[in-house]
Amino acid sequence: MKKFAVLGYGTVGSGVVELFYKNRAKIESKAGSEMELGYILDLRDFPDSPYAEKFTKSIDTILADDEITVVAECMGGVEPAFTYLMQCLSRGISVATSNKELIAQKGAELLANAKAHSCNCFFEASVGGAIPIIRPLHRCLAANEISEIYGILNGTTNYILNKMLTDGMTFEDALAKAQKHGYAEREPSADVDGHDACRKICILSSLAFGKHVYPASVYTKGIREITLEDAAAADALDGAVKLIAFVKKLDDGRILPAVMPMFVPHENMISRVDGVFNCIEVCGDAIDRAYFCGRGAGKLPTASAVMADIIEAVKHHKTVFSQDWTDAGTQDFIAGIDELVCGMFIRFAAEQDAAALCEKLTADLEGCGSYEADGISAVDHAALITFPMTKAQRDSLLAKLAESGLTVAHWMPVMEA
Amino acid sequence: MKKFAVLGYGTVGSGVVELFYKNRAKIESKAGSEMELGYILDLRDFPDSPYAEKFTKSIDTILADDEITVVAECMGGVEPAFTYLMQCLSRGISVATSNKELIAQKGAELLANAKAHSCNCFFEASVGGAIPIIRPLHRCLAANEISEIYGILNGTTNYILNKMLTDGMTFEDALAKAQKHGYAEREPSADVDGHDACRKICILSSLAFGKHVYPASVYTKGIREITLEDAAAADALDGAVKLIAFVKKLDDGRILPAVMPMFVPHENMISRVDGVFNCIEVCGDAIDRAYFCGRGAGKLPTASAVMADIIEAVKHHKTVFSQDWTDAGTQDFIAGIDELVCGMFIRFAAEQDAAALCEKLTADLEGCGSYEADGISAVDHAALITFPMTKAQRDSLLAKLAESGLTVAHWMPVMEA
Numbered sequence: 001m002k003k004f005a006v007l008g009y010g011t012v013g014s015g016v017v018e019l020f021y022k023n024r025a026k027i028e029s030k031a032g033s034e035m036e037l038g039y040i041l042d043l044r045d046f047p048d049s050p051y052a053e054k055f056t057k058s059i060d061t062i063l064a065d066d067e068i069t070v071v072a073e074c075m076g077g078v079e080p081a082f083t084y085l086m087q088c089l090s091r092g093i094s095v096a097t098s099n100k101e102l103i104a105q106k107g108a109e110l111l112a113n114a115k116a117h118s119c120n121c122f123f124e125a126s127v128g129g130a131i132p133i134i135r136p137l138h139r140c141l142a143a144n145e146i147s148e149i150y151g152i153l154n155g156t157t158n159y160i161l162n163k164m165l166t167d168g169m170t171f172e173d174a175l176a177k178a179q180k181h182g183y184a185e186r187e188p189s190a191d192v193d194g195h196d197a198c199r200k201i202c203i204l205s206s207l208a209f210g211k212h213v214y215p216a217s218v219y220t221k222g223i224r225e226i227t228l229e230d231a232a233a234a235d236a237l238d239g240a241v242k243l244i245a246f247v248k249k250l251d252d253g254r255i256l257p258a259v260m261p262m263f264v265p266h267e268n269m270i271s272r273v274d275g276v277f278n279c280i281e282v283c284g285d286a287i288d289r290a291y292f293c294g295r296g297a298g299k300l301p302t303a304s305a306v307m308a309d310i311i312e313a314v315k316h317h318k319t320v321f322s323q324d325w326t327d328a329g330t331q332d333f334i335a336g337i338d339e340l341v342c343g344m345f346i347r348f349a350a351e352q353d354a355a356a357l358c359e360k361l362t363a364d365l366e367g368c369g370s371y372e373a374d375g376i377s378a379v380d381h382a383a384l385i386t387f388p389m390t391k392a393q394r395d396s397l398l399a400k401l402a403e404s405g406l407t408v409a410h411w412m413p414v415m416e417a
Numbered sequence: 418m419k420k421f422a423v424l425g426y427g428t429v430g431s432g433v434v435e436l437f438y439k440n441r442a443k444i445e446s447k448a449g450s451e452m453e454l455g456y457i458l459d460l461r462d463f464p465d466s467p468y469a470e471k472f473t474k475s476i477d478t479i480l481a482d483d484e485i486t487v488v489a490e491c492m493g494g495v496e497p498a499f500t501y502l503m504q505c506l507s508r509g510i511s512v513a514t515s516n517k518e519l520i521a522q523k524g525a526e527l528l529a530n531a532k533a534h535s536c537n538c539f540f541e542a543s544v545g546g547a548i549p550i551i552r553p554l555h556r557c558l559a560a561n562e563i564s565e566i567y568g569i570l571n572g573t574t575n576y577i578l579n580k581m582l583t584d585g586m587t588f589e590d591a592l593a594k595a596q597k598h599g600y601a602e603r604e605p606s607a608d609v610d611g612h613d614a615c616r617k618i619c620i621l622s623s624l625a626f627g628k629h630v631y632p633a634s635v636y637t638k639g640i641r642e643i644t645l646e647d648a649a650a651a652d653a654l655d656g657a658v659k660l661i662a663f664v665k666k667l668d669d670g671r672i673l674p675a676v677m678p679m680f681v682p683h684e685n686m687i688s689r690v691d692g693v694f695n696c697i698e699v700c701g702d703a704i705d706r707a708y709f710c711g712r713g714a715g716k717l718p719t720a721s722a723v724m725a726d727i728i729e730a731v732k733h734h735k736t737v738f739s740q741d742w743t744d745a746g747t748q749d750f751i752a753g754i755d756e757l758v759c760g761m762f763i764r765f766a767a768e769q770d771a772a773a774l775c776e777k778l779t780a781d782l783e784g785c786g787s788y789e790a791d792g793i794s795a796v797d798h799a800a801l802i803t804f805p806m807t808k809a810q811r812d813s814l815l816a817k818l819a820e821s822g823l824t825v826a827h828w829m830p831v832m833e834a
Contacts, residue, residue, distance in 0.1 A: 019560055020560075022702070026561075030555075030559040030560070140541060142725050143443070272689065288718060290547060290710065291709070294707035294708065295704060300705075301704050304558065307559070311559045
């Protein structure tokens with residue numbers, strides 16, 4: 001008999017409890033042991049819950065119970081979750097967390113403490129909700145040198161961008177609709193300004209490259225500036241605007257992580273991942289590329305990932321050494337956004353004659369390094385896409401456009417994967 | 418220091434050797450141990466190979482070496498692979514195999530022998546090539562009751578169907594092109610008649626539901642009958658023809674696995690998985706659905722999956738109990754194809770007036786149970802799609818169509834996921 005506890009009885013925590021009792025026989029069979037939910041920690045009272053007798057307001061009750069094998073943390077936020085989990089790990093209790101803010105900020109410390117006490121700090125649910133990505137990335141792709149990861153890691157912004165494209169809703173209206181449906185918070189900044197996606201790409205970057213990438217080191221731009229005109233022009237050029245979180249390994253060994261709206265061509269299946277779904281593309285030297293898609297949030301989808309971690313902790317009570325990273329003591333291994341080489345999706349302030357625009361820009365592009373007449377890969381009457389360029393080349397092109405009286409309304413990078 | 422051996426130096430086996438030396442530092446770091454390739458077993462001679470001194474023609478050489486921790490089997494076919502792997506497992510040597518024919522035929526015996534000797538029989542590479550699916554299915558989705566799995570599990574047929582749709586090539590021409598590019602064998606039956614996909618859905622079904630599903634129990638139909646007209650009509654109805662391997666859990670607890678060409682609506686991302694890529698959709702009660710896509714074959718992609726198994730075997734030399742299934746002693750838990758409830762994609766022998774066709778069929782469908790006027794979900798001048806029906810309802814509709822002089826050229830099931 002293995003006992004576990006759940007910290008936080010919000011959406012995810014109550015989902016973990018629900019899922020355990022729903023599929024208990026299957027879960028115990030997979031874990032190879034009978035299991036019991038020992039405690040639910042929450043500061044609120046739930047007198048009518050069928051699990052009322054399991055609630056506690058104090059972590060000490062849980063820490064004092066020697067029978068607890070693993071604790072699932074679904075509270076969110078850095079504190080008190082961090083303090084609680086450090087106390088658990090120090091006692092050899094494994095933890096499973098859905099808390100991306102916590103892992104993005106404190107992952108290296110938690111993982112080191114787990115290692116020191118021969119137990120595990122699992123976090124499958126912290127990225128991509130229901131999507132298996134943490135274990136596949138570090139185990140199934142273990143023989144690969146990872147070169148790039150791209151993802152739609154925030155379902156709220158993907159829902160909003162999708163509504164703008166398919167229903168012609170403005171950003172504000174689409175956000176209001178997302179809030180009405182419970183897909184967006186009343187204070188939507190963590191989603192629409194990219195912070196949530198930033199935390200998740202920090203976790204994937206840290207896991208893939210072994211050094212803790214902190215959110216403050218990652219260029220992050222949200223979707224507030226995206227207009228209906230951007231969505232329509234992207235569609236005309238056979239692509240879609242998506243909030244993309246990515247990390248690339250540069251030739252010098254440094255990595256470049258960032259979060260920003262990008263033009264994604266329809267050739268890449270990420271462009272067609274709609275609504276609240278998430279999708280992650282991993283590029284490695286042996287696999288070429290693999291995609292992982294599914295529900296990125298929600299009660300039972302996220303609980304599924306937490307419960308998988310609980311099962312693993314019950315089965316293997318011994319540190320999984322490779323599923324970790326360390327604090328490098330510096331963030332010098334992270335390149336800044338100015339080093340990004342990318343194509344440009346440029347939307348003009350007024351409609352243009354496409355043929356004349358193309359001719360004009362071909363001349364302009366002659367000054368942009370080696371791109372010259374090949375610089376444009378697609379052109380519509382209101383927008384165009386260039387081949388990949390350095391920042392200097394991009395700046396030069398934008399300056400030439402300004403000189404020639406062509407007003408750029410908005411530009412964003414092209415996802416090249 | 419952990420030693421491993423590779424059986425079979427064909428495409429996959431030589432890929433495993435190449436990948437090990439290419440990414441050795443990373444692989445050893447993930448495995449938590451230094452590693453060495455001890456032997457390569459092949460009946461052919463490779464005197465010019467840089468690894469010439471590692472070749473052996475006898476499994477006994479490998480079995481006699483007490484330092485061998487894990488053997489990678491990349492020979493293909495049931496024998497002698499089965500005998501060799503049983504010998505390894507009986508000595509406590511873990512195995513990692515890419516051989517789907519072997520696992521589909523002999524999985525239960527191999528897994529039981531691994532369990533009896535406290536070692537592992539891993540087979541991540543047997544389904545989906547580079548795509549992580551075996552571990553994600555049994556570990557990351559462990560808390561789910563799996564209800565359905567759908568997949569494009571054969572890249573050769575997907576390439577052929579894709580060429581028919583996008584380049585207007587006939588089946589014969591597309592097959593010839595696939596053979597020219599090395600995507601199809603000279604004797605293409607295993608691919609185009611669905612046997613390869615059948616073996617893979619047997620493995621996924623056995624893993625998801627715990628009982629060995631043998632290929633002989635699975636209805637299997639290939640793509641030889643698919644015509645350019647089918648591809649064009651499917652496109653007109655916003656979908657694509659794909660060779661789909663699937664398994665569904667029925668309400669009475671039995672399962673229904675099958676392989677057949679299906680109409681896949683474009684709303685499902687599987688319809689847009691092109692070329693030699695594979696994609697697997699897993700439906701579970703907590704996750705809703707998740708998708709796993711990537712290269713389903715090829716030297717390094719498949720080697721990536723084999724090497725991940727080797728790493729796991731080096732790290733955890735102890736049976737992973739839940740990653741297995743047993744022989745149920747009967748195949749009574751498998752339902753036959755006549756029990757499939759599905760919509761129909763019906764293509765007519767001659768073009769029809771779409772409005773008149775719709776009106777006519779609405780009348781015809783009144784005799785088809787509860788479907789009546791709602792029976793048709795999409796109609797083109799040459800084809801239509803119905804809502805889901807039982808076999809009796811389908812037979813009734815086809816009889817009515819015949820009576821009324823509307824000649825059906827071809828029909829196939831609609832993938833409903």
